[in-house]
Amino acid sequence: MDDVELVEQVRRRWEQGVPPKVIARALGVRPSVVAPLVRRIAAEAAASRGLGRVLGCWVNCGWSVGLGLEGHPEWAELDAPAGEAEGFAQVLVAREGRRGRATLRGYLADVHCLGVKNARDPETMDAGRIPTAVRRYYAAFDRPAVEIPIELGRELIRGAAAYARGLGFEPADAFDGDAAAFLGEWDGPGRIEFGRDGQPFYLNGPYDNSAAVIRTLERSVGAGNFHFSVAAGPM
Incomplete structure (x- = not known):
């Protein structure tokens, strides 16, 4: 080569x-x-x-539940576990644009198993509207978003994608080169231990093929080396 x-x-x-x-x-x-x-x-x-400097990075409360953060205890202190969002990290990043403008991108990752589930298209706005955009992006949560270092936001999303890929799951199509690059360079693997308490934990979603996910986990890590919770329904 x-x-x-x-x-x-x-x-x-x-x-x-x-x-x-x-x-x-x-x-x-x-x-x-x-x-x-x-x-x-x-x-x-x-x-x-034309990526500008980072103006802010946010994540939902509860993102750290089950993750291994021994390498970054200061990151664990940033969370206030809320219960309703355990296993998921919804990250929002704002970067500086020209003439008082800003560009925002949002990401959703299953940090216990499946990796990046969605990446939103970039949204450009006046920088002064960022606080309103943050409240809107996290409106479905009971508690306000937590502001975090971009290094943590980057590792939560890009690290979750890498972890899931190792289990046999590719990130959502929307998580393309542009979406990944917006987070910044990542040299991974990082210091977060993904999964729940050291093992993959699959919680099925409404659009998942649960049987296929479980078969993939059996192939990648072996039966008995992961946990799952599947709502009643066809497998």
Whole structure:
């Protein structure tokens, strides 16, 4: 594989949200070879998309339940578990635009099993409207959103995508190269232990094929190495 082909292979996988160490393993090269390529590709992508500085990042209460945060105890202190959103992280990121404008993107991840479930299209507005947009985005929750560092928001979404991919689940189609890049460069795997208390935990949704999800988990981690809760209905 020549240098040009290597760069293109790295670029294609990076745009899919694959962590650098996983890219290196897939391509049979050292992580030290891939890391500078990823940094260059990310910088080029940011420049081409005109990403501005981060104005704020938010997540719902309850995002940390069941996650391993030993490497970042200060992150755990940011949460106030609420109960109704355990296992899900709804992250909103705002970046600076031109002339007092801002661009916002939202993400929804199942941090216990399935990874990124949705990524919203970017929304541009006056920067002064950001507080109103945040309240609207989290209106379905009983408690206000928590403001967090972008590093945490990035790891919750990109890390959840990588975790789920390792279990056999791809992120939602909306989580494309642009949506992933908006979060910023991620060198993962990070310090969050995804799953619930160290194991995948599947809670079925209204549009899931629960039987297929469970079969996938049986293949990837083996029966008895995951937990699930499925509402009554056909399997």
